[in-house]
Amino acid sequence: MSYPAGYRYTKEHExxxxxxxxGTVGITDYAQDSLGDIVFxxxxxxxxxxEAGKIFGSVESVKAVSDxxxxxxxxxxxxxxxxxxxxxxxxxxxxxxxxxxxELSDAKQVDGLLTAAEYEAFVSEETGH
Amino acid sequence: xxxxxxxxxxxxxxxxxxxxxxxVDFGGWDMPVEYSGLIAEHMAVRTGVGVFDVSHMGDIQxxxxxxxxxxxxxxxNDASKLAVGQAHYSAMLYPNGxxxxxxxxxxxxxxxxxxxxxxxxxxxxxxxxxSQIGHMPGVHVNDFSDYYTQLAIQGPRAAETLxxxxxxxxxxxxxxxxxxxxxxxxxxxMIARTGYTGEDGFEIYVPSDTSTSARVWHEVMAAGAxxxxxxxxxxxxxxxxxxxxxxxxxxxxxxxxxxxxxGLGRYAKLDKPSFVGREALLxxxxxxxxxxxxxxxxMIDRGIARDGYPVAALDGTRIGEVTSGSPxxxxxxxxxxxxxxxxxxxxxxxxxxxxxxxxxxxRVTALPFYKKPKKSAQV
Numbered sequence: 297m298s299y300p301a302g303y304r305y306t307k308e309h310e311x312x313x314x315x316x317x318x319g320t321v322g323i324t325d326y327a328q329d330s331l332g333d334i335v336f337x338x339x340x341x342x343x344x345x346x347e348a349g350k351i352f353g354s355v356e357s358v359k360a361v362s363d364x365x366x367x368x369x370x371x372x373x374x375x376x377x378x379x380x381x382x383x384x385x386x387x388x389x390x391x392x393x394x395x396x397x398x399e400l401s402d403a404k405q406v407d408g409l410l411t412a413a414e415y416e417a418f419v420s421e422e423t424g425h
Numbered sequence: 426x427x428x429x430x431x432x433x434x435x436x437x438x439x440x441x442x443x444x445x446x447x448x449v450d451f452g453g454w455d456m457p458v459e460y461s462g463l464i465a466e467h468m469a470v471r472t473g474v475g476v477f478d479v480s481h482m483g484d485i486q487x488x489x490x491x492x493x494x495x496x497x498x499x500x501x502n503d504a505s506k507l508a509v510g511q512a513h514y515s516a517m518l519y520p521n522g523x524x525x526x527x528x529x530x531x532x533x534x535x536x537x538x539x540x541x542x543x544x545x546x547x548x549x550x551x552x553x554x555x556s557q558i559g560h561m562p563g564v565h566v567n568d569f570s571d572y573y574t575q576l577a578i579q580g581p582r583a584a585e586t587l588x589x590x591x592x593x594x595x596x597x598x599x600x601x602x603x604x605x606x607x608x609x610x611x612x613x614x615m616i617a618r619t620g621y622t623g624e625d626g627f628e629i630y631v632p633s634d635t636s637t638s639a640r641v642w643h644e645v646m647a648a649g650a651x652x653x654x655x656x657x658x659x660x661x662x663x664x665x666x667x668x669x670x671x672x673x674x675x676x677x678x679x680x681x682x683x684x685x686x687x688g689l690g691r692y693a694k695l696d697k698p699s700f701v702g703r704e705a706l707l708x709x710x711x712x713x714x715x716x717x718x719x720x721x722x723x724m725i726d727r728g729i730a731r732d733g734y735p736v737a738a739l740d741g742t743r744i745g746e747v748t749s750g751s752p753x754x755x756x757x758x759x760x761x762x763x764x765x766x767x768x769x770x771x772x773x774x775x776x777x778x779x780x781x782x783x784x785x786x787x788r789v790t791a792l793p794f795y796k797k798p799k800k801s802a803q804v
Contacts, residue, residue: 329447332447332458332459332462332463332660333462333463333464333754335729335752336727336729336752354781356729356752357463358463358464358660358664358751358752358754359458359463359660359663359751361729361731387462
């Protein structure tokens, strides 16, 4: 498992890479590994106004469905349409396969998210190893 | 992880962990859910060969001159039809016709039957057997669940794989028959042409000490290497049995679902003079049959039905519930099994599954979803 140091993380296993007021969102390596073979990603729509902590979509593997949670409030500016036909890309490259891009309404919210080290500690506490 | 200490382990636990399997708590057992990936494991079994550790399954042996009478009273199928070396699907029922468990009965000899039971119901089943027939003279009940490591070698290349490890001619074992033979140098290993995948395959029962179990596992893996064998977890076991339309205890069958609802009436031999549950089933038949039935569903619109999701008529009226639902890796469709009132249980009827608040169209489909292709020649 690897968690890029430049990203911030949620306890619901999303990552966000922030560049100015634009956030790029995906799910973590731990999340894809726990889910197993991903077969479906329910994407938000461009223009959707999202509130931090709310559900913006879902990821389904063969064995489970998992909600996606908004890391930081904002407006969806792009969704990764490639995932409609190739959702398994998340399994092969979780850290670089983005799900949506968001124009952040309050970039300060990012400070409330976990750093890579904090997220890694959170995961190991949750799994016991 | 403190929970691990209380979970039960099969003799192959260390082998699974060394293979980096993802482990889950399955009915109190620490079991592999997947190794290389559920879809790859599923496809290996449909197109090549896979091996499963199913040692968590239980084994009850009934011995003695009255053992047939005991099996006949306990189980709904007619064990008097079994020859030595033959097995069949059956079930133990409560007096009201619902399921204690579904089982496979093997006739080991005229006075000796082996009943293979589910892992999650082991203790309940053993208690039930003792409570029902423990008083009968001439029958001895033994719980041999921990005596065997049970490996399921499944897939179109299963016979070729196992044949390398035994001198027994596997082509002589028909589906749902078994024999004893030398496997991996071990004498008198029970070799059964049975499984839970909808595919050809074998289940072998070897001594459950860890070193023997690990050695046999590794020899099976080596024998299957040229056919692309992979170890398979409970995830693939579930999707394989779902494609094959096979019931799973706690889902399609339980103590609140009766045999006729589950569509398993063909295994309930009501012409037998007596078995637990018989009168209830006769009563249901006399009253016009079950009011709900198990159906297959194939999703028409995009969406994956999951266990417990409501099933609705197209107008949104809830009429039933999904018992098992998943993407089907080989069929490449989203499928499910569900209970609905009989008037809706008609093939090609359009229904809906309520997926997270939204109605998604599905079509009632005949079961099983998948049938293995007829083979011109078996090894």
